[in-house]
Amino acid sequence: DRDGFLTDIEVAKSAYETAWEQLEALKAKDLIAQGKIKEYHIEISDIIRRYLEGRFSLNAPEMTTEEFLNSLRQGARLETAHKDLLREFLGYCDLVKFAKYTPESREIELVWESASNFISQTKTPSN
Numbered sequence: 001d002r003d004g005f006l007t008d009i010e011v012a013k014s015a016y017e018t019a020w021e022q023l024e025a026l027k028a029k030d031l032i033a034q035g036k037i038k039e040y041h042i043e044i045s046d047i048i049r050r051y052l053e054g055r056f057s058l059n060a061p062e063m064t065t066e067e068f069l070n071s072l073r074q075g076a077r078l079e080t081a082h083k084d085l086l087r088e089f090l091g092y093c094d095l096v097k098f099a100k101y102t103p104e105s106r107e108i109e110l111v112w113e114s115a116s117n118f119i120s121q122t123k124t125p126s127n
């Protein structure tokens with residue numbers, strides 16, 4: 001019947017809402033306590049890359065960090081401070097993912113803070 005029609009439609013989530021849910025799910029996995037430091041950095045980096053794709057229509061998931069940062073220089077979608085934060089965040093994640101760098105616990109906390117700050121600072125005004 002017509003009355004039940006609206007209850008069957010799922011409201012699309014914003015890139016901001018989706019990213020926060022993914023960050024919370026990552027935290028719940030407790031990868032750090034399990035010693036899965038590399039996996040944690042891979043996942044948090046992927047969350048930010050998918051957020052960038054959804055929020056700014058940037059093809060971040062398909063690019064290397066270097067390619068992505070080069071593409072950022074061309075566009076004006078992000079403020080300089082956010083570009084700098086991303087450059088530092090992605091570069092750090094790459095150190096852990098590819099250079100076998102083992103971060104201290106405070107460095108891991110800073111990665112989380114960088115990701116959550118970036119998402120909070122770049123959300124659309126309607127969120």
